[in-house]
Amino acid sequence: MPQKIKMDDQVDILIVDDQPENLATLESMLEKEPLSIRKAGSGKEALELMREIDFAFVLLDVGMPDMDGYETAKRMRSNEKTGDVPIVFITAIGEEELDMSRDFSPGPVDYLFRPIEPAILKSKVRIFSDLHRQGKAIQDQLRLMEERNKELEQFAYVASHDLREPLRVVTLYLELLERHCHGRLDEKAGTFIHYAVDGAKRMDMLIKGLLQYSRVTTSDEPFTSVNMNEVFEEATSNLSGVIRESGAVFIKNNLPTLSGVHSLLVQLLQNLLSNAVKFGKPGAAPEVRIFAARRHGDGVFSVKDKGIGIEPKHFERIFVIFQRLHTMEQYPGIGLGLALSKRIVERHHGRIWLESALEEGSTFFFSLPAEADQGSGGRSVGSAKK
Ligand code: ADP
Numbered sequence: 001m002p003q004k005i006k007m008d009d010q011v012d013i014l015i016v017d018d019q020p021e022n023l024a025t026l027e028s029m030l031e032k033e034p035l036s037i038r039k040a041g042s043g044k045e046a047l048e049l050m051r052e053i054d055f056a057f058v059l060l061d062v063g064m065p066d067m068d069g070y071e072t073a074k075r076m077r078s079n080e081k082t083g084d085v086p087i088v089f090i091t092a093i094g095e096e097e098l099d100m101s102r103d104f105s106p107g108p109v110d111y112l113f114r115p116i117e118p119a120i121l122k123s124k125v126r127i128f129s130d131l132h133r134q135g136k137a138i139q140d141q142l143r144l145m146e147e148r149n150k151e152l153e154q155f156a157y158v159a160s161h162d163l164r165e166p167l168r169v170v171t172l173y174l175e176l177l178e179r180h181c182h183g184r185l186d187e188k189a190g191t192f193i194h195y196a197v198d199g200a201k202r203m204d205m206l207i208k209g210l211l212q213y214s215r216v217t218t219s220d221e222p223f224t225s226v227n228m229n230e231v232f233e234e235a236t237s238n239l240s241g242v243i244r245e246s247g248a249v250f251i252k253n254n255l256p257t258l259s260g261v262h263s264l265l266v267q268l269l270q271n272l273l274s275n276a277v278k279f280g281k282p283g284a285a286p287e288v289r290i291f292a293a294r295r296h297g298d299g300v301f302s303v304k305d306k307g308i309g310i311e312p313k314h315f316e317r318i319f320v321i322f323q324r325l326h327t328m329e330q331y332p333g334i335g336l337g338l339a340l341s342k343r344i345v346e347r348h349h350g351r352i353w354l355e356s357a358l359e360e361g362s363t364f365f366f367s368l369p370a371e372a373d374q375g376s377g378g379r380s381v382g383s384a385k386k
Contacts, residue, residue, distance in 0.1 A: 011056035011129045012036045016046040016072065017090070018064040026059060029118045033125060043072030050082045056132035057086040057125075059112070073104050086128050088112055153217050160210040167207065171200040202334075206322065209336040213321060216343040221261045228255035228269075228301070231262070232290065235270035239277070247285035248277045255292045256299045258368050260348050268344045269303075271337035272364050276305035278331055279362075295367065298350070304363040310356040319352070341366070 013035050017023050023039045030037065038053065040046035044067060046058065058076075062069035069089055076082040084107035092114040100111065110124060174197045181193070232255060236243060250273070273288060280286035289304040310318065310325065317323050321339035328334075338352075345352040345366045356362035 009133055010034045010036050011132050012038065012053055013125070013129075014038050014040060014046060014049060014053075014055045014058045016040045016043065016058060016064075016069070017061040018042060019061075022061065026116070026121070029116070029121055030125060033122065033129075035125070035129070043067030043069070043075070046072055047075055047079075047082075050076065050085070051079075054081075055085055057088060057128040059088050059090060062089050062091040070099070070102060073109070077104060077107065083107060086110070086131070088124055088128070090114065090116070153214055156210060157214040157218050160207045160214065163207050164204065164211075167200060167204055171197065171204065174200060205334055209322070209334055209340075213336065213340055213343065216264060216340065216347055219261075221263065223259045223261060225257055226260045226262045226265055227257045228265070228292065228299075231255075231265045231269055234266045235273055238266070238270055239274055242274065242277055246277050246280065248280070249285060249287045250290060251287070252290035253292060255290070255301070256294075258299055260368060264344045264347065268341050268366070271341045272303040272366075275337055275364075276303055276307065276362075278333070279307040280305065281307055298367045298369050300365060300367045302363050302365045304361065306361040309358040309360050309362055310354070311358050312356070315354060315356070 011034070015023055015026050015037060016039075017026070018041055020041070023041070027037055027039065038049055038055075040049055043064060046060070049055075050058075060069045060072060064072075067075075069091075073087050073089070076085060076087070086108045087104060088110045090112045110128075112121060112124065174193060178190075178193045178197060181189070185193070232252060236250065242248075269290075273290075276288040277286045284306075287306055290301070291304075292299055292301045294300070314325055318325065319338045319342045320335075322335040323339075324331075324333060324335035326333075341364075342352050345368070348368050350366055350368040352364065352366040354362055354364045
């Protein structure tokens with residue numbers, strides 16, 4: 001449930017001025033506001049306080065000796081902790097020191113002119129206080145969502161892990177029963193047991209899939225430099241049986257090296273290649289093209305087949321876990337491959353999508369940020385016939 005922002009929650013603010021009477025005046029003007037006010041008599045003192053306290057904003061006198069307001073602001077901006085704290089400069093119109101063209105990004109700045117009009121001061125203070133409260137509420141909400149997400153992931157993992165054990169017992173005893181009663185039960189009873197064993201096995205496959213799916217985000221395998229050509233070799237080696245049976249041909253260009261989790265990237269490419277082979281046109285040896293190109297610094301990969309194709313209305317659905325467009329009898333599988341692929345790509349901060357037309361084939365694309373890119377390889381097309 002979204003958190004309600006309490007507009008009268010106290011916020012910490014800092015007033016900086018070398019004149020004690022100015023500090024006292026500002027403080028008295030703001031005494032009725034829900035603020036916790038700290039005061040500093042110099043830029044140096046202000047910077048020290050800001051290192052300790054997260055201020056919502058700072059009211060900063062420009063004309064101070066030693067370190068003036070602009071210099072103090074510059075130093076605030078160069079520090080990670082205080083870099084984007086809003087600053088309201090206090091100065092007098094026409095004073096030499098006024099220079100509104102200075103850039104104090106990334107944090108916002110505003111100006112207040114002496115003599116200070118209490119209503120304007122309060123209005124600015126309320127705006128910056130509200131902005132701070134809203135920002136904090138969004139941060140809290142984000143943190144909460146991240147925690148809940150983690151809990152859910154953990155739950156899916158533990159639940160699927162723990163479900164496998166009792167299921168293993170059910171499957172084992174059903175199989176024993178089937179063997180034990182072989183030839184002694186009538187045909188109907190035999191069929192019932194057979195369906196029960198079959199159902200338990202299918203359930204085990206689904207639970208295993210769920211485990212695999214949640215492991216993509218729960219595992220803390222580190223990112224390393226991954227050569228996608230090696231990933232391709234490993235993926236095709238894992239698929240050597242189906243490749244041999246189908247007579248599939250792979251054509252690929254030189255693939256880049258990127259930063260990622262090696263085992264997950266093998267899984268990703270393996271899923272896409274295996275689908276490209278599995279959903280080939282009946283009676284024809286599948287031909288699959290794997291290319292990589294560079295787009296805005298990211299590596300964009302494509303896996304193109306000449307298979308049965310997919311209708312655009314199913315483009316979103318096929319990435320949902322356990323969603324399939326065919327029965328198990330038509331094509332084996334449980335509808336995990338693309339959901340897993342999407343998760344893997346997202347874990348790498350990339351994107352996955354496709355272009356396809358029924359009967360004409362499909363191209364699956366995925367992008368991966370190429371931090372550790374060591375050359376995306378031109379168009380030197382190598383052919384790997386398996
Ligand atoms: P599975 O292969 O186990 O069915 P996936 O999640 O990998 O699970 O794919 C989901 C569905 O998307 C498949 O059942 C199939 O209908 C469709 N699909 C995936 N890849 C292709 C492809 N290359 N060509 C045609 N259809 C595909």
